[in-house]
Structure formats: C-alpha cells, structure tokens
Amino acid sequence: MQRLSLSILFLWLALSASAQPLAQRIATAFRTFETHESLANGIASLTVINAKTGEVIFAKNEKQGMAPASTLKTVTSATAYYMLGANHTFETTLYYTGQIDASGTLNGDLVIQGSGDPSLGSDRFPQTADTTLLATWIQAIQNAGIRGIEGRVIADDRLYNGQTAPRGWTWQDMGNYYGAGVSALNWRENSVGINFIAGASPEDATRIGKTTADLGYVQLVNETTTGNRGTGDRVYAFSAPYSSRIYLRGTYGIDLKKTIYLSLPDGAYDAAYQLQGALQKKGIAVMGAPTTTHLLLLAGSSVPSGGTTLHSHHSPTLGELIYWFNQKSINLYGEALLLTMVQSQTGKPTTRDGAEMLQEFWTAKLALPENEMKIMDGSGLSPENRITTHALARILTSIKGEPWFASYFESIPIYNGMKMKSGTIGGVLGYAGYQTSRDGTPLVFSLLVNNYNGSATPMRQRMFQLLNVLK
Known part of the structure; x- marks a missing residue:
C-alpha cells in the first residue's frame, strides 16, 4: 500500500509539472541551470519565442552581448539567401593568353580565374573534387591542342585582393x-x-x-x-x-x-601548383613557375587580362553550399559568403565591410538596437563577435515564412533530437534553432553560455537537459 501511495504521488507530481505553463517550466529549468557551480564565473542567456505569434515565451539575460561561436553561421546563412538567392552559383574560368603554334606550344599563360567559390576542389561534392577538376582541366587543355606551355600557370585571386584571415582570429x-x-x-x-x-x-x-x-x-x-x-x-x-x-x-x-x-597559407597558389604538377605528369611541360596574380602584383609584374576560355566550372547552388556550411560548420564557407555578399552589394570585398553590412542589414530589417550585434566575421570563429540571444532568436523567427526556408531548415544539424546549430570556441558553448513543444507550439530558441568552468562535455549535457523542457 505504501509503494502504491508513493507511485501515485510521483505520478501526480509529474502530471503537475507537465501541466505547468511552458514559460514556468523553462523558468524553473533555467534557474537550476544558471545556479550550477559551472557558471559561478560565467553567464548564460536564453531566449525562447513562439514562432507562430512572435511572442517571447521566456527570456533571461537576453540583451547581454554574448560570444556566439558558430551559432553566428545561422545569421550569415540567412543573409546569404536574401542577398544572393538560393540558386546563386560561383563560376571559375580556365583560360589561356597568347597563341598556340603549329607544334602545340602555347606562347602564353594558363589562368585559373576565381570568383570566391569555397567548394572548388572540395570532395564534399563529386563534381568539385580536386582530382575531378584537374582531370577536366587537363582534358580541356589537351582538346585545345596544347602540348607544351612557354608561360606559367597563374591563379587569378585578384577579386578579394589575395588570401586573408579575418581580424580577430587567433x-x-x-x-x-x-x-x-x-x-x-x-x-x-x-x-x-x-x-x-x-x-x-x-x-x-x-x-x-x-x-x-x-x-x-x-x-x-x-x-x-x-x-x-x-x-x-x-x-x-x-x-x-x-x-x-x-x-x-x-x-x-x-x-x-x-x-x-x-x-594552406595560400590556396590559390596551391591550385596553380597542383595543376602544373598534373600537367607535367601528362607530359605537358610548363616553362614558368606557378604563381598568383596577387604575388605578381606584389612583385610589380604585369598580370594577364583577357584570353580564350578553355573551361567554365559552376559551383553547386547556394542552398547546397549552405547545407555543408551549417552541417559541418566550415568556417571558410562563412567567410567566402560574407565577401561575396559585400562584393555584390558594395564592391568592397573586405571582411570588415562585410561584417558591418551584415549587422546593418538585420538592425534595419528587424529594428534591432545596433548594440545587440557586434560582428567581426561570417563564421563566428573570432572570439570578439557579440550578439544577444534576443537578436539571434528574432532573426531565426523572422525567416520562417521565406520561400527558401525549407532549404535553410534542412541545413541545420540535429543534436539531442533537436534541430539546432551548435557553437564552440574557448569558454563558449551555444545552440540556436527550432523545436515544436509537446502541445504543438512552434518554438525558436537561442541559448548561449560564456566563460563557464570545467570541460565542455558536462556543460553540453546540462544545456541539453535545459533544452529538453522545450520538447
């Protein structure tokens, strides 16, 4: 009888907890979370929004600027859909300058002209793999009757002024x-x-x-x-x-x-180097050393312009690129998208200009206070990035009605049985994404933790326990 009474008591307590309003359940769980000893010297911020009504269901420390780590990729992705379009592709052109003589010798240069494609040579897509592209380029060169090259293999990386790393990277x-x-x-x-x-x-x-x-x-x-x-x-x-x-x-x-x-210290140079090596393996000698337009300009040398196209490669669509960008959290893709966006909008392809453009876009679109975002890059790798969970959740809520949202949503990984993007750098963990509650309410949430004590694994599990309240 005593065991039966205890079972009934526990069942009543469980039913009482489940009957509590969602906001109350989140508040209780968050109070337990933020008072844990691992946050004695840190801070946690959580915003939960009803995606259907736009109502803020719960918010704590929501206006505190937090380092977002890779959860920032959700913002970069959404901005790219707006500014570039889901079907945007990058074009890389292989061409030659000069003339091909009767013996098949090219008296000129081979040039690989880039436009910012982050997937060129990547094995994430069959058509972009380095071995596939090198074979395709060599075939195009042979089809043109080229049997030897008096000039050089040049990688044209002028569009973004050579290879750079964003300010703030360590x-x-x-x-x-x-x-x-x-x-x-x-x-x-x-x-x-x-x-x-x-x-x-x-x-x-x-x-x-x-x-x-x-x-x-x-x-x-x-x-x-x-x-x-x-x-x-x-x-x-x-x-x-x-x-x-x-x-x-x-x-x-x-x-x-x-x-x-x-x-790689210089990806463009490596592309020229690998193409020249592949040509020589096929018996097509190249007399000059591989180089890039950036290095030529540094040396005060002239750079090629115009020529005869041998091959044009088009990248996968933006939606396909963003899938891998978010699934595997590839920082390079974020920086490439940021430069592509700012180049298309302002003609100033620098990370600084791109970060300012991204920030201004969202503060204007959603009437966010400008101090809720301090963006330094497109990937979240800079520890100087700051964003509030309020701004992050508002952005993710605002895009649900866009025609490209299904593609965007597919790119978001699944952790803890929830559709959410993670973020991890030193002392920072975060999750931002979408969840439907047990009563069918569509939720958008953003949870960021900065300066926690201890290792990442137990903190991540405590974050999962907190977010389980949204299920």
Whole structure:
C-alpha cells in the first residue's frame, strides 16, 4: 500500500509539472541551470519565442552581448539567401593568353580565374573534387591542342585582393583547417592533410608520413611528440596567409590513426601548383613557375587580362553550399559568403565591410538596437563577435515564412533530437534553432553560455537537459 501511495504521488507530481505553463517550466529549468557551480564565473542567456505569434515565451539575460561561436553561421546563412538567392552559383574560368603554334606550344599563360567559390576542389561534392577538376582541366587543355606551355600557370585571386584571415582570429586557429584564410580562388577548402608516425614511446618525437597533396613548396617544421595512449589528437599547426613555414606542435597519441588537417597559407597558389604538377605528369611541360596574380602584383609584374576560355566550372547552388556550411560548420564557407555578399552589394570585398553590412542589414530589417550585434566575421570563429540571444532568436523567427526556408531548415544539424546549430570556441558553448513543444507550439530558441568552468562535455549535457523542457 505504501509503494502504491508513493507511485501515485510521483505520478501526480509529474502530471503537475507537465501541466505547468511552458514559460514556468523553462523558468524553473533555467534557474537550476544558471545556479550550477559551472557558471559561478560565467553567464548564460536564453531566449525562447513562439514562432507562430512572435511572442517571447521566456527570456533571461537576453540583451547581454554574448560570444556566439558558430551559432553566428545561422545569421550569415540567412543573409546569404536574401542577398544572393538560393540558386546563386560561383563560376571559375580556365583560360589561356597568347597563341598556340603549329607544334602545340602555347606562347602564353594558363589562368585559373576565381570568383570566391569555397567548394572548388572540395570532395564534399563529386563534381568539385580536386582530382575531378584537374582531370577536366587537363582534358580541356589537351582538346585545345596544347602540348607544351612557354608561360606559367597563374591563379587569378585578384577579386578579394589575395588570401586573408579575418581580424580577430587567433594565432592558434589560423594554422589549422578550421582557421583557413579566404581567397577569391579557394582550393580544397584551403586545407591539406598530414599523416604522422608516432614514436615507440610517449614523449618520443613523431615523424611525418604522407601528405594528402604535394606540399613541396612549403617547409613543415615538425615539433610534435608522441602522446600517451588514449590522448588522441592534440596537434596544432601555426602559420598565417603566405607563410613559407608551417610549425607543427603538440602531441599525437601513440595509438592514434588519423589524418590531421592544416590550413594552406595560400590556396590559390596551391591550385596553380597542383595543376602544373598534373600537367607535367601528362607530359605537358610548363616553362614558368606557378604563381598568383596577387604575388605578381606584389612583385610589380604585369598580370594577364583577357584570353580564350578553355573551361567554365559552376559551383553547386547556394542552398547546397549552405547545407555543408551549417552541417559541418566550415568556417571558410562563412567567410567566402560574407565577401561575396559585400562584393555584390558594395564592391568592397573586405571582411570588415562585410561584417558591418551584415549587422546593418538585420538592425534595419528587424529594428534591432545596433548594440545587440557586434560582428567581426561570417563564421563566428573570432572570439570578439557579440550578439544577444534576443537578436539571434528574432532573426531565426523572422525567416520562417521565406520561400527558401525549407532549404535553410534542412541545413541545420540535429543534436539531442533537436534541430539546432551548435557553437564552440574557448569558454563558449551555444545552440540556436527550432523545436515544436509537446502541445504543438512552434518554438525558436537561442541559448548561449560564456566563460563557464570545467570541460565542455558536462556543460553540453546540462544545456541539453535545459533544452529538453522545450520538447
């Protein structure tokens, strides 16, 4: 009888909790969340909106500027749909200057002209893979009757003034694949993989095995050591745009079998270098050294203009690119989209101008106070980015009626059984997305945590527990 009474009591308590208004349930859960010792020196902000009515169901610290990490990608994505259109594509043109003589010798240059495509050479799409494109380009060159080249292979990266990294990015990030700089001619997502050979014992030096592409033009300075079993990948690369050396530091677990990806100091140059290497393997000699228009201009040399088109490559559509941008949180795509948007709107392709344009677009469109957004890049990698959960949730709510929303929604990953974009940088975790409550209410939410104590895994689980109240 006592057990039966306790069961009835627990059932009554559960039913009472479920009968509480959603706002009250969220408030109770958030109070438990924010008073946890992990936030003794940090801050959490949450905004939940009824997507159907626009009513704010719950908000706490919603006007506090927070570092958003990759949740900022949701804003960049939505802006790109507005400014570029879901069917926007990037065009990359291969052409030659000069003339082809009777022997098949090109007395001129081969030029790869970029327009900012972040997927050029990427293996995320069959038609964009580097091996596919190189084979296509070589076939086009051979079809034109070219058997040798007296000039050079030139990567035309003029549109965005060469390769740059956004202001605010850290030295520790820029050398790694997720911190790759952006160019008008990106190549293989401006990254390359390295395979390490661990030493016999922990603390022994590692050796570099194979790389996923020829890096003969860059000096790799390997300072990594062998880590203990189970310690995994703690390798960091240190370099910046146009570096001639890449320093590899940290530890590589003794039992690890993983390719470590680094950023390329100059993706455009790598594209020219790889095409020249592929040509020479086919017996088509190139007399000049590979280069880029940016490097030619730095040297005071003339750059090619005009010529005969050999091949035009069109990227996947914007919607297809944004799918991978959000699913895999590829920072390069955000920076490329930001530069493309500002180039199309103002003709000033710099990250600073793009960030200001993005900020002004949303403050005007939704009448947001301008101090609720302080944007530094298009990806959220800069720790100086700031946005309120109020602004972030309002933006995500406002786009639900757009004709491209289904494509946008598909790009949002699923975590904890919820459709939401995550964000992670040092001391920052965030989630922003969409959920339907148990009573059928469509919700939009934004949850950001800054300066928490402890490791990311337990904090992430506590955030999931909080967000479960929305289900």
